[in-house]
Amino acid sequence: MANFTSFSALRAACLDLPTGHPAASAAVARREATLTKPPRSLGRLEDLVAWVAHWQGHAPRLDGVEILVFAGNHGVTKQGVSAYPAEVTVQMVANFAAGGAAINQLARTAGAKLRVTPLSLDTPTADFTQQPALTEQEFLTAVAAGYEAVPSDCDLICLGEMGIGNTTAAAAIAAALFGGGGARWAGRGTGIDEDGLARKRDVIDRAIARHATILHDPLAVAAAVGGRELAAILGATLAARQKNIPVLLDGFVCTAAVAPLAKLRADTLAHAQAAHVSAEAGHRLLLEELSLVPIVDLNMRLGEASGAAVALLILRAALACHTGMATFAEAGVSDKPADDAEPKAAG
Numbered sequence: 001m002a003n004f005t006s007f008s009a010l011r012a013a014c015l016d017l018p019t020g021h022p023a024a025s026a027a028v029a030r031r032e033a034t035l036t037k038p039p040r041s042l043g044r045l046e047d048l049v050a051w052v053a054h055w056q057g058h059a060p061r062l063d064g065v066e067i068l069v070f071a072g073n074h075g076v077t078k079q080g081v082s083a084y085p086a087e088v089t090v091q092m093v094a095n096f097a098a099g100g101a102a103i104n105q106l107a108r109t110a111g112a113k114l115r116v117t118p119l120s121l122d123t124p125t126a127d128f129t130q131q132p133a134l135t136e137q138e139f140l141t142a143v144a145a146g147y148e149a150v151p152s153d154c155d156l157i158c159l160g161e162m163g164i165g166n167t168t169a170a171a172a173i174a175a176a177l178f179g180g181g182g183a184r185w186a187g188r189g190t191g192i193d194e195d196g197l198a199r200k201r202d203v204i205d206r207a208i209a210r211h212a213t214i215l216h217d218p219l220a221v222a223a224a225v226g227g228r229e230l231a232a233i234l235g236a237t238l239a240a241r242q243k244n245i246p247v248l249l250d251g252f253v254c255t256a257a258v259a260p261l262a263k264l265r266a267d268t269l270a271h272a273q274a275a276h277v278s279a280e281a282g283h284r285l286l287l288e289e290l291s292l293v294p295i296v297d298l299n300m301r302l303g304e305a306s307g308a309a310v311a312l313l314i315l316r317a318a319l320a321c322h323t324g325m326a327t328f329a330e331a332g333v334s335d336k337p338a339d340d341a342e343p344k345a346a347g
Contacts, residue, residue: 002144002235007136007219010143014219014264017241020271025054034327034335045318048273048295052315055246055271056155062319065112065312067158067305068149068236069096069103072142072229073124074165075133076207081168081200083190086124089164093118096162102302103160106309110316112158117149119228128172129206132224139223139231146232150239157240158275158312160250160305161229161257164190170256171282172204172225176215177259178289181205187252187281218260230257237261241271248308248315251278251301255286262290276300276307 004010028050033039040046053060071093077086095101096116107114119142125133134142150157163169167189174185182201192200207225214220222231230253237258240247249255249272261268274292277284279301287294295311328335 002147004140004144010219014261018244020054021057024057025050028053035325036328036331036333042321048315048318049322052246055244057244060319062155062316064155066154067107067112067114069116069160069162069305070229070232071118071162072227073121074169074227075124075127076168077165078127079203081203082165083192084164086164089162090121092162102306103304106306110309110312119232125227128225129203129210133226134223142228142231143235146235147239150236152243154245156246158248158305158308159233159236159254160308161253161303163227163229166227166253168200169225169227170253172207173256174282174286175204175208176221176225177263185282218263222260233257247272248275248311250275250305250308251303252280252283275311
């Protein structure tokens with residue numbers, strides 16, 4: 001059970017982390033060298049399998065994969081930063097439950113269990129241009145909800161979110177942690193027009209000014225300008241690291257949610273991969289700030305862990321090659337290059 005009684009207790013947990021299992025990833029590399037293909041010819045697919053093994057601590061497997069989607073509402077939507085009203089969050093959670101959303105289809109196709117956790121949807125966060133979005137206790141409660149959602153026996157988790165207004169919160173976190181203000185980080189989210197984008201940039205700038213005294217503290221930033229679903233993603237990512245479970249992060253909101261962890265300790269996200277790079281403005285910049293390289297780039301901007309579910313399919317392809325291919329010895333194929341590999345001119 002998570003027992004985060006203060007920012008200090010959470011900060012201590014964020015700094016005390018396991019470092020993975022190098023022997024497991026080394027075993028993957030040794031097997032890759034024996035498979036019927038030129039060395040490194042599967043490129044990053046080989047690296048991804050080794051990464052899975054490194055954090056699982058054994059031969060890589062993807063038998064039990066969970067997609068965790070957290071939903072929250074944001075008081076800052078009163079500032080006109082979203083093209084949709086806040087009640088859409090509740091409606092979409094119902095759509096998830098009914099199996100009608102994109103993530104339902106992708107989870108089924110990718111062979112993953114989908115769990116959606118709504119977080120106090122009837123109590124939006126405070127408008128963070130006026131006061132902190134969440135009190136310290138509200139933030140810690142949401143972090144704990146995400147932490148406790150991660151089962152210990154899971155092979156991998158995919159993280160995602162749903163929350164009208166949360167691209168504004170994500171952009172505010174990015175601006176607070178990395179600078180540049182609303183002009184650098186604000187995007188169109190659910191499809192706002194030029195006036196809406198201008199309002200969104202202004203809201204972010206006002207939030208940064210309002211909370212200027214706490215910008216040195218990543219966790220305080222996450223509470224002041226974030227949201228419950230972002231805090232839960234942070235908690236789930238921390239739990240996965242402490243439980244040696246690899247993580248696929250979804251888009252801009254998900255990445256911003258875990259950015260405070262990386263500011264606390266540079267290697268905190270070593271167990272996480274960026275599933276994709278979103279079409280949302282700011283995501284590519286944020287991935288660069290965090291030194292995360294996306295697995296796919298499909299111009300997606302849906303959220304819901306949709307990009308993570310697509311990247312899971314890539315992981316399954318990588319693992320299938322690693323476990324299913326024959327070795328040179330098994331196939332009776334020579335693994336030695338020819339002594340004279342250069343073609344001779346016809347004469």
